[in-house]
Amino acid sequence: MKRSFYASAAALALSSGMAMADAHGGLVFPVGEGDFNWASYEAFAAAHDLIGQTVTISGPWLSPEAERFEALLAYFEAATGADATYTGSDSFEQQIVIDAEAGSAPNIAVFPQPGLAANMAANGLLTPLGADNAAWVSENFAAGPSWVDLGTYADQSGADQFYGFFFNVNVKSLVWYVPENFEDAGYEVPTTMEELIALSDQIVADGGTPWCIGLGSGAATGWPATDWVEDLMLRTQTPDVYDAWVANEIPFNDPRVVEAIETFGQFARNDAYVMGGAGAVATTDFRDSPAGLFQSPPGCYMHRQASFIPAFFPDNTVVGEDADFFYFPAFAEKDLGSPVLGGGTLMAITDPSDATMAFIEFLKTPVAHEIMMAQGGFLTPHSGVSLATYETDTLRGQGEILLNATTFRFDGSDLMPGAIGAGSFWTGMVDYAGGADAAAVANTIQQSWNAIK
């Protein structure tokens, strides 16, 4: 449910980006021009000759992401002479399991989240990428070890292997605001959580309302609060604690989790902090909640939401001018670096071949990322890319947040079992926003988790 919102919102927001014609011999950007790292492309082309070989890739991307990815495949084909094809499917997650079990898997599968890849690895349906690639990711991706961890799963015999190469990620730790409203009031963008809380208090003292928070989302009501709690977990506890929490190695009602929920409560259950008062949080639709930013006078000054939310801003809102975002900062005193919460798609090998390994090599070149960046709708943690190639300033800003990250963690509620991450966690947060005790809510969620074990 949640993922389909993102997908449709992203499609709405990005459908404008695909206007490039195949005017350069089938390549969207002519080789050798622009800010692209063409040297890495030439070097890759010189080192690989795969004429007559094929690479098949299947994944969940449909139009327009599919066209963008096919534009990238054209470069791979031009560089190596191999034939690469991509097939997108609406029901990819069911399809790939059936295909892999039946022995008719594509060479590479694109997974929308790690859970399914981990399951397939445990069944011996994936081929490890090897320690060299793990070391490369650790070295060349910002917050590298996080990406290695997210791509490492137990194989059939239970040994941990590196399987998943992340390609296209998104950022959720964003706070949206209207720069001109900040200017009018003389507010500065906060760089630490302490400053953010001080700014919120300042806005209250000035007679304004700092936050717009809405948890409503039909049957999925409550999910925006899970993102808040996950973000605050990363800002109050170490990544290890976060991982243990997501895997239920520490219980949901652990004091550290309750603390994160209560930190969310400092924002959402504070009548002075939230537009409409704390009582409105659970009933306001998440799509309506950013509207307060654009009211006259401003209904609120800040809105924490993932990168898809501009699709729900009023018509004609120019992101970067009328509205902008900053990184949801970390506590300076906690010394936890700059954690980033997000999601992403990862590639894993389902049927190995020489050309397939060469394609993974291709994905390691900066230019492969830059070609996707320049077409829009794509963010990368690859630290070797030229940020100038991002299609828009908005994407560039989000790309910078990714590169400055010291920790990256996947959206925890997407990693938890469906009954929790898309069930009792959501409803628990609605109860909490409605005034229930944090510890009691955490107990209830842990009980539902015990019930499915």
Added chain:
Amino acid sequence: MDHIAGRKSGLSWAVHFSALALVIVWVLPTLGLLVSSFRTTDQIRSSGWWAALFPAVQNETYRTADPDEARVDLGDGIYLVSGNIFVEGGAAANLDEIVREISAWGASSRAIDAYQPDEVADLGEGETLTVTARGDYEWRGTADQIEGRGARIFVTVSAPPDFTLGNYQNVLFDPSNREGMSKAFFNTLTVTIPATIIPILIAAFAAYALAWMEFPGRALLIAAVVGLLVVPLQLALIPLLKLHNDIGIGKGYLGVWLAHTGFGLPLAIYLLRNYMVGLPREVIENARVDGATEFQIFTRIILPLSFPALASFAIFQFLWTWNDLLVAMVFLIDSSGETTVMTRQLVEMMGTRGGDWEILATSAFVSIAVPLAVFFSLQRYLVRGLLAGSVK
């Protein structure tokens, strides 16, 4: 006597009041939906539908023209940007069509009603801004001040009621609108009309046979039909879909017609049989004596006499198939997206357009318009047919 009459009138008052309350409970939301479907996005955001007929005082934000293109050099290093916020902001087509009136305005989001119309706002260091009641503005200052983006102007305006057909245009007739209702509307009709007619046809024959033709096992058959009434249709969804797939119907209109027919038949037969049993025996026996065949009795006598029962069942079946989502999802809607129905379209829209009330209200009204028309044109048969069928 007074005592008894008083009690009676007290009861009838209670009936009247509860009827009135029910009418209000049902009519108010429908009316709100209807009014909202004709309002513009701005109006919906600024006031409720009950205030639609009155001028609304609302706070709006406009922006002056872009200084880099529109500024005029007045000499002495002073530049001017002038124009009309309503025309440039799209609230009026041209200067003659301005219907809004500014009662207060401001140049900062911190003080949106700091100035009266025609007042000159001093923005510091010689930069000035002035706005008239009808939205004409003049923004003066040095080259450094008059640059970048246009200045924001916050106005408190009184806007007259504004109704539009644009929502319907958008929902029904815009071919580029992927979420449009026109295709879904015709798909729903394609599902509904056969799914109403087929069960009535079959049920009328069956009801006649069960009511008036003597054959062994008739009572058992009637009992079986009544028994089927309590079987939940959810039980049959998956086996029936499997059967459809096995015999090659798959997902499609034929499948959904058959499913609706099957699910509707027990009630249809039961209702019609009970009605037909109540018809005067003499009429039918006279016809038999006069040499009429069973088919002639059925078409010439029974059908015309049963019209109220047929109509009331037709309304039931029509409303149920029109509003159905479950059966359509299982037996009709596939991944091609060509066979979506209105209920499904509305559910999708709740997800993707949950904040756009004007679109949701319009789409919802499109989907209830036909059932309303059907109900009002046939409602006089409804009560008669129902009572005649079930109460004797």
